[in-house]
Amino acid sequence: MTRGELVPRRRLITDLAAVRDDVPLILLVAPPGYGKSIALRQWAARDQRSFAWVTAEPADRDPHRLLRRIARAIGEIHPVEPATWRSLSAPASELAGEAVPRLAATAPEVLVIDDVHLLRGTPGQQLVLALAESLPTGSHLAIGARSRLGLPVGGLRSQGRCAEFGPSDLRLSRAEAINLIRATGTALPAEQALGLNRRFEGWPAGVYLAALSLRGRSDAVRAAGQVTGADAYLSEYFREVVLAAEPADTVRFLLRSATLDTLSGGVCDAVLRRHGSGQLLAGLAVRNLFVAPIHPASRSYRYHPVFREMLLAELRRREPAAEPALHRRAATWFERRDQAEPAVRHAAAAGDTRATTRLVLRHGRGLINEGRAGPVADALDGLGRGAVEQDVRLAARAGWVYAFAGRTLQAGACLTAATGQAAPDAKTAAAVERLRAALAPGGVDGMLGSARRAARAERPGSPWYATTMVLLGVAEGFTGNTVLATARFARAARTGAEYPVPAALALAGLAWHAADQHDCAASAAYAEESAALLGPGSRTYGWAVMTHLVRARVALETGDATAFRLLLGEAAEAMEQARPFPWLVAAASLRLSRVTLDAGDHTAASKAAVRARLALDQLTTTGVLAERYRALTADLGRESAADTGAGTAGLTAAEQRVLLLLPTHLTLNQIAGELRLSRNTVKTQVAAVYRKLSASTRAAAVVQGRELGLLD
Template sequence: MPDLIERRDLVAALDRAARSRVTVVSAPAGSGKTSLLCLWRDQYGRGRRIAFMSVRPEQLDAQLFWHALLGAVYDATGADRVEPSTTPGFDGQAMVDRVLSEIGSAGEPIYLVIDDLHELGSAEAADQLTALLTRLPPRVHAIVATRRLPPLRLHRLRLAGELAEIRVPQLRFTEAETRELLATARIPLPDDAAATLHQRTEGWAAGLGLAVLSLAGHPDPARFVAEFSGSDRTVAEYLMAEILDRQPADVRRLLLRTSLLDRVDGELADLLTGAAGSDRILLELEDANAFVVSVDATRTWFRYHNLFAGLLRLELRRTQNADIPALHRLAARWFAEHALPADAVRHLQAAGDWPAAARLLADHSLSMTLDGQGGSVAALLRAFPARAGARSPELAVVHAIADLDRMHLDDAVAHLAIARSHAGTTASRMVITALELLLARLRGHFSAVVEQADALPSPVTGRSDADIALVGDLQAVALLNLGVTEAWSMRLPAAERHLLDGAALARDIGRPYLEVACLAHLGFASTFRSFALARQRCEEAIALAAHHGWEAEPVIAPAAVTLAGIFAGTGEFDRGEQWLARAERLTRAEGEPGTRLLVHLVAGLLAAARGHHREALPEFAAARRVQAGMAGEHALSARVTAWMIATQARGGLLEEAKATLEHAAGDEFGTAAAVVRLAGGDPAGAREELRKVPETASVPARIEARLVAALAGWELGDKAAAGTLVEDALTLAEQDRLILPFAMTGAGELLESLRETSHAALVADILDVVRGGAPANPLPAGELSPSELRVLRYLPTNLTRPEIAGQLSVSLNTVNTHIRHIYAKLGATDRTAAVRRGRELRLLASGRA
């Protein structure tokens, strides 16, 4: 049935492989090996000499094998057929020489294709075939197809690069090919059902073919796919005949008794079978392509193909049903002893031992959550029947953990109350305290977090190893919650200190997920120092998460949105929007409010910076709604309201801006009030409002205030004061090369009016951005040192070398030395060429200014 489609990419891959001296196609029964050879012969065989033969089932006679191969060679070359005689004293070496002579004298390329080599039961013939394949004449190629790796000694060909292989991964149908097969067979399936069918069959050609045959005319194709498994009659019959019935008794016992596992290693298989040597059997099964696949590089752990596993479980229930609960308990004990609690709980549940499963899950749920397995905890909890799960005091803590993960905070309160009323040990009470700390943080009840942090457990000598480990976990959790709370409260130095301590402790106790969580928030906490440091820490968090496979997990959302904010601040709006899109994907609608507020805030800032004021307002409004649902106040909430007011005013919604301002009070709104005054034609009133902005405000807030004051002064005709204020704003912006405040306030005209400035390079970048370009790379890049980069940024200006030296407060000699190094490193011969090369490398602005 899979022959319905041509699989051009796979056939082309075989044709490329066939250019090697020898090509081995090795895969399980039903993988489409013969179909592939036939398609290749049909599509690429025209004008080629192809000697094609299939080894007959259970071929034990070397003489008959060689006679068949020689006959295929005669058919391909068109030479006069000289039938060899069948004799008792068969000379295999002479036959090898005869075949080599025939193919060598053909005078043109020839391909030997041997299908079903696994049927060759003659060791003598296999040795002779090795001799033939290693002595093939030039322009002669061989393709061998087999279910298992052949007993051919082809290592010299492999080392010489003359051996090509096509294995299971290449032969699997892709999801697109699965859809094409269904369409060609005129079987209507929804996209999700087609994807499920591909996943169930793992792209196995025979499985897809059997499914297509069963689907033809089926009244409910989608239901058939949902139920399709190895227990399907047609699949079961095929696998029984081709795989299971061919195995000796000890191998059958291993396959059946380990089929209830998602993965198996030799030690665990020995336990379930009561025999030794399972490692060897599993390795041999994989080598034989018997639907057994290793899942690690050392070939220690194995799994069974989905459909094969389904058949094995069906056969286990049919033949050894009474043993299944005991097998699950054995597996659970083994997994628990090897620190794999999720697997252990799963097998206890399968055995129906609900009390033991509840105890084990309760003991390990916090640890699993700290290892990034919160989803597994929730799934295991859902597997308990209502009577055993909902009413179990032991599972109350587990319910609370799942509630917190899903942001069902009211449910978490109820479950924590039940857990505390039944907490019988100090350890359990400490766990509940840690969860209550997280609950307060997720509610935005920041003052409660700070108060409860005083209840941090401290190491006590004489405790058990388990107690010491728990204390370490709880300390790290408390440091994370405290640091995050301080970050959202804008107590950034304290947040940085606690998050650094939390990350270090998590690293020491072997909790990488917890370490990533601390580092992801540390980026935001570091913004008060410098954007360069904050960016570096965000990237470290994301890299560590990617190393552990968590790059798509919400745990890195704070780092992603902080990066979006950093790039927004430095005027790299396109990069900011890319990181914002990633942060939005990672931030669940019901996720942590502090992160959600920051996502909406950055989205609003990016839109406003581009002049899209009406698009920015819904984002600021969404951020305010998040704040409204918090028990405490996010320190950025006042800034959100202030930016909303200013954006309303700049977007022509003056009355709406005044209405919003009426409900706002405090020094944080001085700049917003000034923007409203300016928009209403009252620059003098704007100046008065700006006197309320304290010098203790953040750097971006002070830059924005100076720029608005400069705009007011400009309108009042006080151009000298406006120039001084702009120069002050540039000085504040220089360290992190902040561009966002200049773009949001519309200060481009003021910058163009500056006749003299000590920030010529930054001004060029800002003007480039406000005119639709992109700024230069704000961080050192390539081989240029930071000092050389500073000099490079002045080269596009009209300043002379002595003037550049004056701007940088260094000697002319120093500037000349830096310029020589810049020319050498950029491969430039003059100033113009250095500027051009700097722009190509994005070390300089694009030049629109």
């Protein structure tokens, strides 16, 4: 069974069949493997109209040969008049005047000419277009090609007489991807099948080959998330179908430029030490060689991600020493243009610890403010844990990046590494204290002491002043000194334009203080000012959770139910990213419980209270947070859940904490690191959870926990 027979492209076939009778030209243009020929054959098999078919060959650059092949294809449907055959022998310059109109008059309802890209720039290609323009109403010329280079269709397009289908039309739909994978005999759940289709961007041949590579594997579900363009089936396809047809200089360009996420003439010229990259990129994009424009105005491009993976693997195979040098040149190019994030990524990919350290020290805070912590954390992963942690300056800054990326284990490891080394100067010592205050391994009291020590090195206007002030304000508020806390928040809030993330948290603190004083107008004003500072990238940061929650409270008070639900959703997303900051999870969960209780949602309020208690368990000292929790549980109408376990199937607080992490993809070792426990302790607690919930597997425990309302 061929790939074309595995999955019918019903939506695409319907669209092809629906082309109006007065539209003579139908173009299917996409890179190799998008199923152009398959779609046309399925259309021909399912449509009642007559189809004639020609697959172009290199020899068809001879216009006489091409027209004779077209005539023979038409002749398989109905006879071609002798006069038409005689006209095909006319000189090439006269074919368009007589032979083409005669062929057009005898054409079937659909004439397919596939692989027209092989005729690029030849008289044969021009005759194909002339044939389309000569067709009578009711007949179509359907062309399959990898590019439309050399096909001047602007006139027909402007007249509405050309229907065009590109990669976006030929991509696999969700249902088609699931059906194609299953048809190969590969057993994948729908979630993994759809994930594979997303990563391959709906490229049919890629999804098919990936499914074949997984067929028969006992670990197919796990392996589905790890299939890349470097896998044997895919890399062989790219080498044979794409690279083999390209000159050596183009292949060299493709391999070396694959080190870049975003391609432009300038960066490619600099990194590859050549000229004319912009023109070459434009040509590759026009030819649909798995190169697509990102921003036409800025002339930037990107490779299809799977194609890029193959190119990188091929580069490492052919030129194993080339990649680090290419990344170093890219880092230099981006740094000179003040593009910090790609500069950090390329410096780390080059293994250049010194350059990475310099860039993170200089730009780390700014990247966090721009919502770019996640990509920078990924770059630091590439540098290697040992390289990050061996330099106290880098460890102290990387800890912040990891924390804002929601990576608890890595942030804690950076703090441990930084604490174990002597700081070379007061600035670095303050950075370590600031990270310790943020992660609060010593609880609220330790947070206050660390924040005070960090504050000694900061002055108004210094890059970390706002962050230090907001941490100090939070810690003082947790120890009951609301006067000092609001003063610190006010100072941090004044830096909003330049340091938006800490200023937004400070304004949220002022908004909550005003709400506690029943000053609704001031609370709403502070809340909106806080939200205005958060850009798209930083709205999901953990530090944004208090902003979303206080805005939800305002929406509740004003009766805006839609905004209330949306803001609670944003708060839930930010809460997940707040896990490296246990004090923030505790405080935000207490606020969330209060807000949902006020909204009459006792179930949501109880769940938030459980989460608050679990976060409090991670703090060695809790300050006023413990008092707030006790007041909350009293209002919820039950005894302290931390002691009784009422309504929790008898699970202890520690067991509930483990249960909350079972729906994640974390291993037992990772759960142990997240909770700062030994693996054996976590293993014992998981066993207790299974026993009390009458579950024999992790999945069953999650299902039972959800049925009991212990999990969302």
